[in-house]
Amino acid sequence: MNLTSLPLLAALAALSPTYSTASAPGVPTTLAAPAIDHSLFDKLLKKHVNARGLVNYKGFLADQKAFTQYLDLLSRTPPADSWSRAEQMAYWINAYNAYTIRLILDHYPVQSIKDIGSKIQIPFVTTPWAAEFFSIGGKKMSLDAIEHGTLRKKFNDPRIHFALVCASISCPRLRNEAYTAARLDAQLDDQGRDFLNTPAKNKVSKDAAQLSKYFDWYKADWNENGQSVVKWVNRYSKTKLDDKAKIGFQDYNWNLNEQ
Structure with a gap:
């Protein structure tokens, strides 16, 4: 050439x-x-998400022009093979969280993300997460496709479950900053510590725990590579579980994570 x-x-x-x-x-x-710059999303998160991870959806509605600009950037800039693993993961995590916000805004006001779409919700078929309401690189996509078809399938890092936020009270805290490749490991570990030490989401004592349903729903992820639910809990929880501790799971609060 x-x-x-x-x-x-x-x-x-x-x-x-x-x-x-x-x-x-x-x-x-x-x-x-090159990998894209997530600073536009970072500014919006700092402006409209508080320290508890609760979202000012009305604020996002008022800033729709800037938010749409970021979503357009995501849509036309799919990760390239030349991007690093961290760059690709940060992209997909930000995309999941941003398009979840977009889904809520498209139906706002709602009391729960589960109020969106079909009244009879069949997993991976008729749920809000299965709806192909956006495109990336010209391909119709859903939140399920990002989480299950890309992040879980390609990257095999259970810490993504601490970062993906489904707009509900029982979800992990939505960070008021965007994920970046340079800080991804530190951000994911910080999410793990925050999630495991928030009693409303995980109650841990030495002999027993009432954990988030995430540890039940994604049991296979937590048990891969010689790990276990107990090992992952103990990695981040200030209170350490015994190996034979009794584990139960909390009811999931699907109410909107709104300020």
Whole structure:
């Protein structure tokens, strides 16, 4: 390939994130689309999410222009293979949380995300999480596709369950900052500590625990790679569980996580 065409290829990559120069013979992989900047979402989260993770949805409605700008950026910039693992994970976590907010705004006011869509909700078929209401890289997507088809399937890191927020009181706290590749590990660990040490979501004593339903619903994830629910709890909880501790699960509060 004539290297005089490289500036044109770089321009094409910048204009169309789905255009990959990495596959073109003789083109340096450095021309691949860079990971996106999540600072616009970061500003909105700082403005409209409080320290408890509760959301000012009316505020997001008032800032729809900026929010739509960020969603458009996500939509036209799917992760490229050249992105690092952390860059891809941060993208998908932010996308899940941002599009969940979008789903609530599209139906606002609602008392619960479960009030959206079909009254008879069949998992992976008719739930709000199964609705393909947005596109990424020209492909129709759902929240289920992000969580189960991408994050759980590709990255195999159970800490995502501390980061994905389904707009409900019993969900983990929605951070009032965006996830970034540079701080992803620290952010996920911080989410784990916050989640396990919030009594409304997890009650832990030495001999017994009443845990979030997350530890029941995603039991297979917590038990992979020689781990266990007890090991994951003890990784983040200030109070440590005995191996033979009695474990139960709290009822899940689906009320909207609104300020």
